[in-house]
Amino acid sequence: MRARLILASRSEARRWLLRRLGIPFEAVDPGEVEEAVGEPREIALENARRKALKVAETLREGLIIGADTLIIHDSRMIGKSRGRGEVVEALRLLRGSSHRVLTGLAVVDASSRQLEEGVEETIVHMRRISDDEISLYASIGESIGRAGGYAIQGLGALLVERIEGCFYNVVGLPLRLLDELLRRFDVSLLELA
Template sequence: MNRLILASGSPRRKELLQNVFIPFEVSVSHIEEHISDLLPPSQIVEQLAHQKANAVYEQHRDCVVLGADTVVTLDENILGKPKNKEDVRQMLLMLSGRKHLVYTGVAIISREKTCLFHGKTEVTFYDLTDEEIHAYISSGEPYDKAGGYGIQGLGAVLVQEIHGDYFNVVGLPLARTVRELKKFGITLST
């Protein structure tokens, strides 16, 4: 069986792969991300995932490498990871009572081939009170997450509804990823 390397330090991506019994190792990519702001979000996440996966593949050419990148968009603007408390507050105020899109790009690279794809999920937030925003910021959860929230944690109480793949919002469109990995000889090991 081929060895799988996850080119991500994300604990959420790691947990998702563990939950479906896919054996893998982790090698974090430390690249400086370069991408054109002129591209649509779907292409941005695919290109970022490819850059991360390719950097790790260069060190592990005998393996299959999986890279991923997630962004949150509101009105065509990308909301990255917040830099500080005020950044989180502004993001949550913008998302309050509104629909936004979450894109996760995936790149799978082996010696034989490369596969790029993305997932897109629509998320709607409840109208958030100042107290709810303050409590969420105080939890410390939003700081390492695109858009300033994590749907799999306390951030779940901010979300009114989603349309699309829940796991895409967590950070990896899991079912599609598993199906694509099968094409690379990576299968579940239950």
């Protein structure tokens, strides 16, 4: 029997990635979840845990995946851009420098309540992009609602010089870590695809 995967997320990027890989899943919006406070790694992990557990409360079976991605630049967290102005502000801050992308992942078995979790970190080095490039990119609209103001899986890739670590972490769903956590439930992404 195949495992039932439930993605506790409203993130289009995470849904896109699982669909692209041919992984069968259901998506459930966890609704509003109180944001954690503390150090970035703990925040990402706790937010992911809260999302997964909130959805798990409503289900009897399945493996629920919660994820939370944070962008850290010079010890400052950069949230999701809510509009064009915030995209421009974030990209001006990030250009020509490096930042950390942290994604907390939590997987909960709805029936046993077993919880497995971890954090992935990737370093992103941005190009020295001009104000004109920033303005053009912001006008496209793909980065609204994205942490850091860019979508690396889209035209945002043109803003990046290089990355160190997991590309899919920057998209919002680190696949190697997800597979590692699922294997603790005797499930593999390769077997699901």
